[in-house]
Amino acid sequence: MIEATEPFAMFAEAILPSDLPDALYMHLGAIAEQCELAAHEVQTHSGDAEKLIFIAQGSAKLVAKGAGEREQIIGFHFAGDFLRLPCPCEHSYTLVALEDAQLLVFSASQFVELARGEPGILQHLLDQSATMLDRSREKSIVLGRKNACERMASFLLSMARRIGEEQADTIRLTLPMSRREIGESLGLTIETVSRQLTLLRDAQIIETHGRNQVILRHPEELQKRSGWLTRAN
Amino acid sequence: MIEATEPFAMFAEAILPSDLPDALYMHLGAIAEQCELAAHEVQTHSGDAEKLIFIAQGSAKLVAKGAGEREQIIGFHFAGDFLRLPCPCEHSYTLVALEDAQLLVFSASQFVELARGEPGILQHLLDQSATMLDRSREKSIVLGRKNACERMASFLLSMARRIGEEQADTIRLTLPMSRREIGESLGLTIETVSRQLTLLRDAQIIETHGRNQVILRHPEELQKRSGWLTRAN
DNA sequence: GCCGATCCTTGATGCAGATCAATGTCGGCC
DNA sequence: GGCCGACATTGATCTGCATCAAGGATCGGC
Numbered sequence: 184m185i186e187a188t189e190p191f192a193m194f195a196e197a198i199l200p201s202d203l204p205d206a207l208y209m210h211l212g213a214i215a216e217q218c219e220l221a222a223h224e225v226q227t228h229s230g231d232a233e234k235l236i237f238i239a240q241g242s243a244k245l246v247a248k249g250a251g252e253r254e255q256i257i258g259f260h261f262a263g264d265f266l267r268l269p270c271p272c273e274h275s276y277t278l279v280a281l282e283d284a285q286l287l288v289f290s291a292s293q294f295v296e297l298a299r300g301e302p303g304i305l306q307h308l309l310d311q312s313a314t315m316l317d318r319s320r321e322k323s324i325v326l327g328r329k330n331a332c333e334r335m336a337s338f339l340l341s342m343a344r345r346i347g348e349e350q351a352d353t354i355r356l357t358l359p360m361s362r363r364e365i366g367e368s369l370g371l372t373i374e375t376v377s378r379q380l381t382l383l384r385d386a387q388i389i390e391t392h393g394r395n396q397v398i399l400r401h402p403e404e405l406q407k408r409s410g411w412l413t414r415a416n
Numbered sequence: 417m418i419e420a421t422e423p424f425a426m427f428a429e430a431i432l433p434s435d436l437p438d439a440l441y442m443h444l445g446a447i448a449e450q451c452e453l454a455a456h457e458v459q460t461h462s463g464d465a466e467k468l469i470f471i472a473q474g475s476a477k478l479v480a481k482g483a484g485e486r487e488q489i490i491g492f493h494f495a496g497d498f499l500r501l502p503c504p505c506e507h508s509y510t511l512v513a514l515e516d517a518q519l520l521v522f523s524a525s526q527f528v529e530l531a532r533g534e535p536g537i538l539q540h541l542l543d544q545s546a547t548m549l550d551r552s553r554e555k556s557i558v559l560g561r562k563n564a565c566e567r568m569a570s571f572l573l574s575m576a577r578r579i580g581e582e583q584a585d586t587i588r589l590t591l592p593m594s595r596r597e598i599g600e601s602l603g604l605t606i607e608t609v610s611r612q613l614t615l616l617r618d619a620q621i622i623e624t625h626g627r628n629q630v631i632l633r634h635p636e637e638l639q640k641r642s643g644w645l646t647r648a649n
Numbered sequence: 650g651c652c653g654a655t656c657c658t659t660g661a662t663g664c665a666g667a668t669c670a671a672t673g674t675c676g677g678c679c
Numbered sequence: 680g681g682c683c684g685a686c687a688t689t690g691a692t693c694t695g696c697a698t699c700a701a702g703g704a705t706c707g708g709c
Binding site for chain 3: 709
């Protein structure tokens, strides 16, 4: 029982205001649908409505499936993220776990209905939307105007900001996604991703250990190579 | 005086709930900053905060400026759109008029502060964010995975949805942007845009008249050529 | 600790779209 | 209505990344 409510507690901690009335807290808990995904498992939404998904643990990719084999990864999401999954009748997007993950799934309309009286929650939701929109716009720049090297540098810096562990003036990354998934996110092939990593490694800017450990030795150099002058994020 | 308040009336019509208390209506009117832009003029934000911008008339492009000459157009916006312009200290985005335009500029924090008590407004704002996010995600697909022909077809269909005038089973478009701007939006060069339009014209799928009139003779054929299976938008 | 499958790296080649270079056309202005 | 400058089209060539094709590393399972 305590076990079962843990993801919701994490959600409340991360998203809900601390002064939320108990009744509303319970209501939100009641409409939250828990969902455990094994690595590479697809989140299958019950019903056809727009969903809000909180990632309590693990990580996931939001994928747009195209005709044939083509897939574009719209974004990666990590523990603590609260994202909107559009109604599947309008866009064929799916959420797929990168590693074992625990999710909390809300019907967007139910959630907003309950949150209507609580401006704090709505505002948090707005802030989340703004962050997602900024990331998505950033991605448009990456995909629209950057070359392979700049894309790779931008990707590593973005991951560093979101899941990097700082150590002295280097940053350690444990990437939960494969080279193929990096490529599908950056609009590159797996071969190009691999080559760019090799170039960065040869230039002593990064180190790689095994398949998914990367150490950014010179983040500032990556910044230079990422092109453009986007500050922060 | 009546003249001067007209854009705000349009804003209220499009965005605000009809049962909004008069006091709040006045408050919102008081913090709204009117702004007239001539074609190609840059919207220069007073102050450094995040802004919400309503386009009362005309059209605009949201541009990310890069190192050197590089520019990526993040999106086009038309009369009735309500968009968020991030704080210029974080992203170097600018809003530039495509043709003469009338805007209403709000400080995002002030606006949300006033709207806190009105779930209707906040929810509308959320819906707008969702629409923007969907468009931006769609753009990621276009830029990440589509070829020149598919990009052009997607662009024309998207414009048709937003500013097209249906006539029998054709759609007439009056594009307020130049070939260069189309290219900067699609991650293509002006030459490639031109060539793709020529190909579509030769295939009798579109007609062009002058520099910015386009008639979509066979929207369904464009749909086929736009790749992927995104439904609606 | 070996084995096999999967994932990754590296090299060779091809092509879509960028770039370079003229020429053509529109539309505003006198 | 003709002229001029900006914009658009068309053609020739070049290039970065995709694609094709082998190996090589990593890791989970036994």
